[in-house]
Amino acid sequence: MGISYFNTLTRTVEPFQPLDTEGRRVSLYTCGPTVYNHAHIGNFRAYVFEDLLQRHLEFRGYAVNRVMNLTDVDDKTIRGCRAAGVPLAEFTQPFKKAFFEDLETLRIKKPQHFPEATAANHIERMITMISTLIERGHAYQAEDGSVYFRIRSFPTYGALAHLNLDELRPSGRVASDEYEKENIGDFALWKTWTEADGDVGWDSPWGRGRPGWHIECSAMATGILGPEIDIHCGGEDNIFPHHEAEIAQSECVTGRRFVRLWMHCKHLLVDNQKMSKSLGNFYTLRDLLGKGWTGREVRYVLLSVKYREPLNFTFDGLAAARTALHRLDEWSRRLDEGAGPSAEPLPEDLGLERFGAALDDDLNVSAALGAVFETIRETNKRLDAGTLSPGQIRSLANWRDSIHTVLRLEPEETPIPAEVQSLLDARAAARAAKNWAESDRLREAITALGWTVKDTKEGQKVSPAT
RNA sequence: GGCGGGGUAGCCAAGUGGUAAGGCCGGGCUCUGCAAAAGCCCCAUGCGUCGGUUCGAUUCCGUCCCCCGCCUCCA
Structure with a gap:
């Protein structure tokens, strides 16, 4: 039985079929952070989900080439650097560094590529793409100098989010000063420089300005991974407009199908409410570490619920994670103590294949963990009864090591002073x-x-x- | 208003047209100088509500009630 994942575009669970069927290579693009502050645990739910996806694919023998972009220019980063009175790059640098530290704390495998939106080669590519879009009639420069994508020119715009554009309700979030646009839904590809941008800006055929958020991802994704990508992930809130816009821009430039499989994870709630600073339930990873929780414990919590279900984060849940991990550790220790030097075949009734089978079923990690704990109970009984040979215990230890290449929940190694x-x-x-x-x-x-x-x-x- | 997700034991959470995984908490037992830990066992006649289909529904259909998300730059 092969791997199946849920595709946001078709809203069905589909057999996974990468572009490269023989070489078993998979290209994966994941939207990364905007580096204007420390990422919060809701952000990290998405990154842990993507990590699980990557590790599951690798567990099944695929070589994953992953890109995670860093958005280091946008309204918030510009506002931040101007408030701090420092250049943009100087403002974002510490947050980039902190982000990488946080990834390591959560045992998230480092993607091969971390493109930064402000890198010269990417800015150049964005400008090239925008030029192409204008040439082909998919974009136009408005009176304010900014360049917008003409959504009417891309008939399937809205397909990913399953939105009927004619029925959109105007929301208060649409800036009222964007009357220059042909259509309220047209989004910015190039934002012309304004006073508020300070010294942030790049020269372009349309004057000084900066790229829109969506074109950043399109340029970096197609630039590094090519015109067709196997999997593109993000949080559910990225579906519209961000990923919708990426599809429109990319496909209008390359003429190819941009992404074969779209995967999005649901939001994280805290105490059943959306995380917000005003509710006092807003946590960064660093907040939790400061309260004495470990990266592994946070990883367990973020990992243990299926990515397409809402995850309710609570401190009770964190405490339960700590105890559950302890059970895992005790079992692991028993295996190490009882294991002989060479592996021997295990009884088939342990059902060890259930772990991988659960993940193959659209990353059902809850079921996979359930299978692990059932194995723990069953093997503990046999260890108590002494019915496992040292060689069989070695095999179990090997199995444990293999599941940890996916889960990465093994204990911290703390040397005894x-x-x-x-x-x-x-x-x-x-x-x-x-x-x-x-x-x-x-x-x-x-x-x-x-x-x-x-x-x-x-x-x-x-x-x-x- | 449009689109979508969810309501399963005290808490978290899988799952199936045939009678409810797993984790935490709680109870019991074993082990034990003490302390602690650990292991094992037990713990939902019940799956938001009211109807319907069916031999049989938590699972399918419909009603209603809650909670949450997206609807133009929030993972």
């Missing part, structure tokens, strides 16, 4: 001599150093105090 280790050695000796008073004293000494020691059947076990 020498000071703690010497106390542990002394305590082991005291316990062997049944000197309980000394044992308790040493336990307290270890606790004072920030570690927790527990006495198990296999001896002392130490872990960092949480």
Whole structure:
């Protein structure tokens, strides 16, 4: 059975069929952050979903070539740099750096390409694309100097979002000063320079200005991955207008089908409400780390719900994630302790294939995790009963390693400090001599150093105090 | 107004036209110098409401009630 994913365009789960059927290569474009502040956990839900997608494809033997763009020029970044009184690049740089750190914290695999919208070659490509669109009648320069895409020239505009453009309700978010446009729905390809832009701007055939948001992605996507892309992802709010616009621009330039498969993840809610600063339920990853939660725990929460379902983020959920991970860790430790050097075949009734099968079914990670925990319970029973050989335990450990190439939920490796280790050695000796008073004293000494020691059947076990 | 998603045990969350995965919490047992941990077992006659189709519905159809998202630069 092959892989199937839900396609936003067709609204059906379809068998996955990349352009390159023989080479097993997949091109993946994912909309990245606008670097005007620290990304919040809602943003990271999308990036974790995309990470799961990439790792699942790799688990199934595909080589994924992924692009994640960085939007480093737009209204917010310009506003930010002007408020800070620094050049644009200087303003966005720390947020770019922070973003990469956050990706690492969440164990998100780094895409091969991180194009920046302001890079000279990309700006150049955007200008070229806009010129082509104007030549072909898909775009026009309005009285205000800006260049707009003529949506009437692209009959399928609205197909991705399944919007009937004639029935659109005017919303308050449409800037009232955009009366120069032929159609209210025409979107900016090139925004002419205004006072508010300060020293941000590039020269173009249409005067000084800056690119619109949508053309950035079209230029970087087709520039790096070519005219046809296998998968394009983003948050559900990107469907319209952003991805709709990308399709229109790209296809009018290349004459090819821009994207074969569109995948979007649902929003994250906090306490069943949309995250917002005014509600006090707005969190960046850094906020959570500051509260003592780990990147792995946050990853678990963001990962554990199917991407097409709304995810309700709560601190109870984070606490549940911590305990669940602990169960995973204990099982993992038992495997390492019991594993022999060479693998032996496992009993077939463990159903290990269910993990991959669940993911093949439109990334049903909840079912996949359910299968993992069922395996944990079943193998724990057999470990208790001693019915697994060291070679079979090795096979289970290998299986565990393989699922972690997708889940990336393995424990943090925290080396035991020498000071703690010497106390542990002394305590082991005291316990062997049944000197309980000394044992308790040493336990307290270890606790004072920030570690927790527990006495198990296999001896002392130490872990960092949480 | 248009389009779409969701309501499953105390919490989170899979799933199926044939009688409810998994995680957390809770209870029990085992192990145990103490403390703790861990492992195992138990924990929804029920799947928002009211109807319909069916031998049989949580699953299909319709009604109604809630919650959430998009509708022109928010992941």
